[in-house]
Amino acid sequence: MTTPAPAEAESVLAIAEAVRAGERSAVDVLDVHLARITASDDQIHAFNTVTDGDARERAAEIDAAVAAGETVGPLAGVPIALKDNMCTRGVPTTCSSKILEHWVPPYDATVVERLAGAGAVIVGKTNLDEFAMGSSTENSAFGPTRNPLDTSRVPGGSSGGSAAAVAAGFAAASLGSDTGGSIRQPAALCGLVGMKPTYGAVSRYGLVAFASSLDQIGPFTRTVAESAAIYDVIAGPDQRDSTSIPQDHISVTAALDQGIDGLRIGVITELSGRGNDAFEPQVVEATVAAAEALSAAGAKVEDVSIPTAVAGLSAYYMIAPAEASSNLARYDGVRYGLRKPGPNTASMMAASRTAGFGDEVKRRIMLGTYALSAGYYDAFYGKAQRIRTLMIREFGRVYENFDVLLSPTSPCVAFEFGAKADPLTMYYNDVCTIPSNLTGQPAMSVPFGTGAHGLPVGVQVLAPMLGEPVMYRVAAALEGMAP
Amino acid sequence: MSSHHETPGASPPRAHLTTDDVAKVAKLALLELSDAELATFTGQLDAVLDLAEQLNEFDIGDVPPTAHPFGLVNVFRDDVAAIGHDAEVMREEALAAGPEVEAHQFKVPPALGEAP
Numbered sequence: 001m002t003t004p005a006p007a008e009a010e011s012v013l014a015i016a017e018a019v020r021a022g023e024r025s026a027v028d029v030l031d032v033h034l035a036r037i038t039a040s041d042d043q044i045h046a047f048n049t050v051t052d053g054d055a056r057e058r059a060a061e062i063d064a065a066v067a068a069g070e071t072v073g074p075l076a077g078v079p080i081a082l083k084d085n086m087c088t089r090g091v092p093t094t095c096s097s098k099i100l101e102h103w104v105p106p107y108d109a110t111v112v113e114r115l116a117g118a119g120a121v122i123v124g125k126t127n128l129d130e131f132a133m134g135s136s137t138e139n140s141a142f143g144p145t146r147n148p149l150d151t152s153r154v155p156g157g158s159s160g161g162s163a164a165a166v167a168a169g170f171a172a173a174s175l176g177s178d179t180g181g182s183i184r185q186p187a188a189l190c191g192l193v194g195m196k197p198t199y200g201a202v203s204r205y206g207l208v209a210f211a212s213s214l215d216q217i218g219p220f221t222r223t224v225a226e227s228a229a230i231y232d233v234i235a236g237p238d239q240r241d242s243t244s245i246p247q248d249h250i251s252v253t254a255a256l257d258q259g260i261d262g263l264r265i266g267v268i269t270e271l272s273g274r275g276n277d278a279f280e281p282q283v284v285e286a287t288v289a290a291a292e293a294l295s296a297a298g299a300k301v302e303d304v305s306i307p308t309a310v311a312g313l314s315a316y317y318m319i320a321p322a323e324a325s326s327n328l329a330r331y332d333g334v335r336y337g338l339r340k341p342g343p344n345t346a347s348m349m350a351a352s353r354t355a356g357f358g359d360e361v362k363r364r365i366m367l368g369t370y371a372l373s374a375g376y377y378d379a380f381y382g383k384a385q386r387i388r389t390l391m392i393r394e395f396g397r398v399y400e401n402f403d404v405l406l407s408p409t410s411p412c413v414a415f416e417f418g419a420k421a422d423p424l425t426m427y428y429n430d431v432c433t434i435p436s437n438l439t440g441q442p443a444m445s446v447p448f449g450t451g452a453h454g455l456p457v458g459v460q461v462l463a464p465m466l467g468e469p470v471m472y473r474v475a476a477a478l479e480g481m482a483p
Numbered sequence: 484m485s486s487h488h489e490t491p492g493a494s495p496p497r498a499h500l501t502t503d504d505v506a507k508v509a510k511l512a513l514l515e516l517s518d519a520e521l522a523t524f525t526g527q528l529d530a531v532l533d534l535a536e537q538l539n540e541f542d543i544g545d546v547p548p549t550a551h552p553f554g555l556v557n558v559f560r561d562d563v564a565a566i567g568h569d570a571e572v573m574r575e576e577a578l579a580a581g582p583e584v585e586a587h588q589f590k591v592p593p594a595l596g597e598a599p
Contacts, residue, residue, distance in 0.1 A: 106576035199552040213551045242558040243551075307541075314537040325512060332513070334589050339582035343597035346513070354515040362514055366505065367528055369512045379497075383538045385548030390541060392549060424530050440552025465552075 012078050012172045012226040016119070019077030022066050026059035026077030030121055033079045037123070037170045045145050046164040048084045049092055050124040055079070058121045075233055076119035081171035083162045084125035085132055086217070087206035088112055095208050096140035097130045099331045099338045099356025109206020110241065111175060111217050111234045118233040123171050126161030130358045131328065132182055132210045134158050135429040136420065139360045144417060147190060149455060153414040156186030156429075159220070163190040166220045173230050174220045179210050180316055181409075181433025183218045184445040188409035188458025191447045193227045193475070194220050196433075198466050199440035200245040202231075203238030211323035212243075214316075214437040224446065224475045228253040231468070245466070255469035260297055260477045263403045263470065266304035267291050268462075271407035271432045278428060279411040282451030287408045290448050290459040293481040294406075294474065304398055304405065308391045312435040315391070317427060318371045318384035319438070324361075325368030331356060363423060388438050395439050399464040404474050407432045409445040409458035432460055442468050446475045449483040497536060500529040 010032075018024035034052055041047055065072050082088065085095045087105035089112075094100045108116075115122065129139035137145040137160025147155040148168035155164040159176025163186035166174050176183040178196035187194025195218040202217045209215065219230035228251075236249035272287060273279030295301040333339035333352030340355045342348035357365070371380040398405070410429055420426040436443035442465075445458035459478060463471035505525045509516050516524065564570055574587070583590040592598050 103580060104576075106573055106580075239558070239560060242556075243553070245553075311537060311541055314534050317531055318535055318538075333582055334591055335577075336580035337582075342592060345591045345594045348592050350513040350515050353513050357514070362516075363524060363527060365512045365514065366508045366524065367531055370500075370504070370508045370528070370532075373508070373511070380532070380535055382548055383543065384535070385550060386543040386546045387538055387541055388549040389546045390543065392552075423527050424534065427531075427534075 010169065010172060011223065012075065012221060012229055015078050015172055016074060016076050019062065019066065020072055024077070026062040026121060027056065029077050030055055030059040030079055030123070033123060033170055033172070036168065040168065041170060043146065043151060044148055044164050044168050045143055046126055046161045046168060046170055047081070047124045048094055048096060048127050048142060048161070051091055051122055054091070055121050055123050058116075062119055062121070073117060073119035073233075074229065075115065078120045078173065079123045079171045080115055080120045081123050081126050081162055081165040081174040082112065083128055083159050083174070083176045085128060085177060085208040086112060086175065087208070088122070088125065091125065093125065093208065094142075095131045096128045096142055097356065097358070097361070098141045099352070100336075101141070101338065103336050105206070107206065110203035110238045112206065114234050124165075126159070126165050126174060128161055129158035130361050131208070131324070132158040132177055132179055133324070133360050133364055135181070135185055135426050136415070137161060137186075138417065139358060141358055147414045149191060150414060150453070153416050153455070154189070156189035156410070156414065158182040160186050162220050163187055163192055163194070166190070166192055166222065173226060175217055175230075175234070176220055177207055177210075177215055177217050178433075178437065179214045179320060180437050181430040183220065184433045184443060184458070184460060185410045185429055187220055187445045188447070188456065189414040191456030192220050192222060193224050193444065193446055193479075194218065194458075195227050195231060195444035196436060196442060197231065197235060197468065198245070198442045200243050201235050201249070201442070201466065201468070203241040203244050205238055205240040209327040211320040212327060213323060214320060224472060224479045225253070225256055227444070227475075228256055228472050250469065252468045252472045255473050256476045258473050260294060260299045260474055263299045263474065264401060265291070265294055265299045265301045265474065266398060266402040266405045267301065268309055268405050268407045269303050269305045270307065270309040271435070272303075273408050273411060279408065280413065280451055283408045283411060283413070283457050286448050286451065286457040287406060287459050289483065290478055291406055294477060297477055297481065299474075304402060306394050306398055308387060308394050309435050311387050312391065312438055313427065313431050315384040315387040315438060316430070316434045317367070318380045319388065321364040321368035322371045322381050323368070325365045325372065328357075328361065328365055360423070391435060392439050395435070395441065395464070403463070403470050404467065405462040407460045407462065409433065409460040413451040413453065413455035413457060436462055441465055442471055444471060444475055446478045447482060448478060497532065500525050500532060
């Protein structure tokens, strides 16, 4: 079908070590990955743009630096793919939308600068649900991405291209963005590790905004240690993002081998999927098995109730569209992006937006406009914001007694194209991932066994604000015990 | 902010969205919809508002709203260009993205009336 699972030598850590030692050239590493893209991305469609020319130059620079005995970064020669909603100077950044199809940003996102500074080689920009609105990558204006594990199925979304790029061996790692689960859910569906950091831990400068109080950038990798290595490079304060947490990043790599003995772990009753027909039984069982494994390994595991967790979905589908309706008001055909002619400014703007946005984006803009409009604000947006406060309080209370929490990542394994055409059915994919976006807390998905059709299942580890070190410890333990 | 505590389930049933409601919202959002689209979107958006009804099951009392995970504060710094490359190049690149540009300005059709 596509490429086999890449060997150990292809890991982020192994590549960087070999390139830094001069044992392997960055150009060779890149060529291996570009060859895979050439051979099979026409079947997968992980990429909107492959930046092979820039990547070759960059890889050659790194090899020259190594040969000259210069210091190269911790990700030297590591091929990395970027979700196509992160600005790249001189390279199109489309958000998989017709409205930005030909837009070329004049600046790099902070995460792009940090990856480059660490020696990474950017191989391309990956496909997504338009403006990151979706859970299957079927909403891309440029056609869907296919799951490399089964090309009749979706890779999840919205960062489906970034997940597929790593799963297919097109890149050693990738970055996605997560507003309601858009890193964690595709990671689960593609058998990868996907992490959404604490809100403000990674700069959003240069990330095209969807819902600004929820959006965060994070890594996709095959293993937990690789995830930690990427996160350690992209995290940390940034003067150009006013919501960036102004304290120095503490390495999560250093925490990986600290074990889990004595940790207090709660399984969230309301999100466990138990007794809920919307969850596939193997997904529910995987979380139970993960909890049992952690208990056997020395953690104290028990069930914990968080009643507002189930309200996350409802609150999110008021708050995220409200913010989106405001953020996407900037696409009006004036300063950049698609313009369709009209006899006056207002008609030009309406014609441009109507032609440039797809149906899901239009749905969310209208929903948000409605939720914010006079007479409905208190009943919808205002109420959702208060539920958000209740959730933050409830999770805060629970974390007084628990170090991390567990739930499934997604109610189901990778599904077939068109299987969730009804918007509400699609929205339900994010029921377990949304609470962490509303609270701002970190969460990650770790592969833990397989479900229906032999497809991978992800277990979600949730942690309190800036609890990434303990979250990674638990993730590393789960990875080591996965069936 | 209302001073009374809302009782779970006490809210009266919501009036369903009409195509007129959605047409009004589409106009506000600068989107043009065909009659068929209007009908489809109305049903779909109404279903999401049904989902939002679940919010009424929680006693929100006088809980304050949260707009953001942290309290947002202004971040101040000296007013100097922080972009790493030349400001003139930056300006030209930004203008190059414009659909229609004249004399270093973005150009649009008339705001009032119509183009001849």
